[in-house]
Amino acid sequence: MTQTLNTIDKAAMAVSGFLMVLGIAVLGIVEILAGEPYGAAAVEQTNEAGEVVNTIYPAVDPTIRTGLVILGLVILLLWGIYKVTSPIPGEEQARTTEVPSD
């Protein structure tokens, strides 16, 4: 079932890959450059009594980053559905060869 990639295939791969790498790695670099917290979640600073005195939020909201990744995954899912539902070259030929010659 070897097939060459058409424009839709290439676009789906490019856009989904771009969105996922943007969400995970590129914005991750932005977070590192922006300073603490280096994780993707807010960090609570406490005093000696254990009371929260300050909360440091990440430079990029993790909701945005996960949203970009999920958008990339949704594009991959839609691409998969497109591939399953679109005709495959040679499919009809495969069906016709099933018919006995006699």
Place this chain on the structure above:
Amino acid sequence: MSYQAANPLSEEFSLELSGPLAGYWLAFLRVVTGWWFFHAGVTKLIEDGLSYSYAPIYLQGMEGTALGPLPVWMGNNLGWLIEAMVPLGETLIGLGLLFGVLVRLASVFGAFFMTLFWVGNASFGHGLVNGDLMGLLLFGTMIVFATGRYYGLDAIIERTKFVKNRPRLRYLLG
């Protein structure tokens, strides 16, 4: 034994997809991923049957995520279905991967589960890439490499006349 510095993959332990090591490793990944989900599902079935009540509670707690109101709505309105489908779905996905049956279809559902776990479980204190995202990527790997074709029943199923006459099914098998 010669060694090509320019192409270390060209030796007999080639990692080409057609090579024996690639098939062995992909099958191993599939079985371990399958066991992971099968274990998670079947133990829920043993303990709670088809009434895994934590599932809708988990979804109801997913407020303010990138998935918007969808998981909370599912938790509030589809609780009866979620309670049954989480243990059943995990078990079936696990069985599919363990035996290599309908691996791509099972992995799509596995990726859906892992997306909910990734977004819902994590506080991302150690960054966005965590075990749940890795699990999600594992299911992506199952789909891309069609791992059911390596020591899996999909390899046999795909050789049947039924599938050969309907090559589109290979997008769900494999």
